Amino acid sequence: xxxxxxxxxxxxxxxxxxxxxxxxxxxxxxxxxxxxxxxxxxxxxxxxxxxxxxxxxxxxxxxxxxxxxxxxxxxxxxxxxxxxxxxxxxxxxxxxxxxxxxxxxxxxxxxxxxxxxxxxxxxxxxxxxxxxxxxxxxxxxxxxxxxxxxxxxxxx
Numbered sequence: 001x002x003x004x005x006x007x008x009x010x011x012x013x014x015x016x017x018x019x020x021x022x023x024x025x026x027x028x029x030x031x032x033x034x035x036x037x038x039x040x041x042x043x044x045x046x047x048x049x050x051x052x053x054x055x056x057x058x059x060x061x062x063x064x065x066x067x068x069x070x071x072x073x074x075x076x077x078x079x080x081x082x083x084x085x086x087x088x089x090x091x092x093x094x095x096x097x098x099x100x101x102x103x104x105x106x107x108x109x110x111x112x113x114x115x116x117x118x119x120x121x122x123x124x125x126x127x128x129x130x131x132x133x134x135x136x137x138x139x140x141x142x143x144x145x146x147x148x149x150x151x152x153x154x155x156x
Contacts, residue, residue: 001098001105003091006152009070009106010038017069020044020062021145022097023110023137024074024090029055030137032145033066039153041145043138052093056100063103071103074110074144081109108148110140 004012013019016036021044023030031044044066047058062068073094076086083091091107098105 001095001102003095003098004070004104004106006072006106006108006148009072009104010152012104013038013069016067018067019070019072019145019149020059020066020068020103021072021141021148022059022074023141023144024093025049025137028137029059030139030141031059031062032138032142033068034145034149036067038149041142041149043142046137052096052100056097059097060101060103063101069103071098071101071105072108072145072148073097073105074141075107077109106148108144110144 009019018036019034019038019041021030021032021034021041023032027049029047029049031046032041033044034041044062047055049055059071063071071094073090075083075090078084078087094105094107
């Protein structure tokens with residue numbers, strides 16, 4: 001299934017369709033979920049990164065349970081905005097995930113999301129390293145998904 005741009009994905013969603021955000025790490029997949037009005041993204045949790053078939057089944061089950069009609073996958077661009085090998089791997093994975101789940105997907109720049117979330121969890125939430133490690137994946141997915149929502153909120 002081809003990837004959408006974020007504006008087209010929003011436009012293609014059914015009424016009250018939610019978006020599931022995914023921060024694809026090498027060991028875990030951070031998850032976030034929007035509300036039905038597509039205004040707020042909240043951390044949802046994390047899955048252990050596994051074979052695509054297993055992760056796709058888990059993601060499809062979460063999407064069905066929560067009413068998510070589309071996916072927003074974090075795109076790890078280089079600091080200069082160009083796409084390196086990690087970005088191409090994320091693009092390929094997002095296309096395969098979309099095809100395997102039957103859900104439309106878009107990519108969104110995730111540069112510095114984990115760093116920003118870690119900084120927030122240290123300074124504002126005063127979480128220990130162990131508690132930050134458990135919280136950062138879902139929070140990074142929410143950070144990226146919220147940025148995508150904010151940037152496309154008033155798009156035509």
